[in-house]
Amino acid sequence: MSKDLKNILITGMALFSTFFGAGNLIFPPTLGYMAGDKWGYIGLGFLITCIGLPLFGIMSVALSGGKTEDLTSKISPTFGKILCSIIMLSIGPLFAVPRTGATTFELGVLPLFPNANSIVVSIIFFSITYILAVNESSVVDRIGAILTPFLLITLGIIIVKGILFPIGTPVNTNIEGAFSKGFTEGYQTMDALGSIILAQMFIGDLFVKGYKDRKTQINIIMKAGIVSSVCLGIVYLGLLYIGGTASGIADQDFTRTTILVFISQRLLGNSSKIIFGGAIAAACLTTSVGLTATTGNYFNKLLENKISYKTIVLLACVTSAIMSNYGVESIVKLAIPILQIIYPVVIVLIVLSMFSKYIVNKGIYSGAVYGAMIVSLINSLNSAGITYVFSDAIKMLPFYEGGFSWILPAIVGGIIGGIFFNKDKSK
Incomplete structure (x- = not known):
């Protein structure tokens, strides 16, 4: 295998792992369930937002100079700091991280222990998050290296079985504006927002590997992005389809988490409560630790070490624990007004930066x-x-x-x- 091909595959899988958040899995089945026989239309909008935009977000940073500030400073340095801070709070302690805790409770704990207390679970979950994040432990990377393949295998079984032996037939749900609904629902993954923050990490990694020319970096990122996009597309489209097959038989009152529990139980039986729920819960923990550590590093650097990394991580964990008790549906609703403001701004920045040469x-x-x-x-x-x-x-x-x-x-x-x-x- 050539050096370039090897690095394309490694970077592609790194991109996939970064954007393949366990919390994101609750959205595709719900969208398919809502759209029924129009699951393809709603899926197209969703894939553009949660796969296309993050890839272009990383490329836009590469085109701008390789650092997040190079992209946001096109407006002004102050604007860049404010925008990036809002993004970090969104993908950190306000929405994305609390959602991992809430998803763990609703998918991993509640099906097994119906009388479980969300406050107790959130304290345990974010205490573990704090311990691992504050020590910047390599344990998380090791766990992730095992969990991601395991979760993918479990999802693969669900998707393959859901396609070969569908639980139902997609029906007409009379949904209006399926494409735009999928596009805007994709905001909730927050992957495009995170991409402009995390881009410099991927570009810096390529620089260390010897790719110092910007044109070469963009070429590698683009090809790696194709690898990542194919993997993500298979998972998301599979989940969208099996969500669509549930549109005619599932209860209309199902939430984002309960529809996924319903589908997994219909396809894998009651054992899925332990296997699937446990895998998602553990994967949510690694996501929580990674995002919390990123939040701590970002604000510690922004505040020039005036507040220590450990203090910021502690504050992030306490905030996340409180927010997680609102539940997945409420967290999603709370995020909507903020995402409605910052997503168009980020999209405009990304699109214009793709043509920065002109x-x-x-x-x-x-x-x-x-x-x-x-x-x-x-x-x-x-x-x-x-x-x-x-x-x-x-x-x-x-x-x-x-x-x-x-x-x-x-x-x-x-x-x-x-x-x-x-x-x-x-x-």
């Missing part, structure tokens, strides 16, 4: 980002029940019903920014 006027970046952000902020307030004078005007924008009303303001903002904020008129 965009030398930074005013375009600022205008497009702020144009998208203003509309997204109003949409977020609307979804929270807070309306303003401009609320009705926003509803008249193109693609509003699909959740993409920020596209036109981003384009117009980019044009205005390019015209009025171009310091060097020759460009």
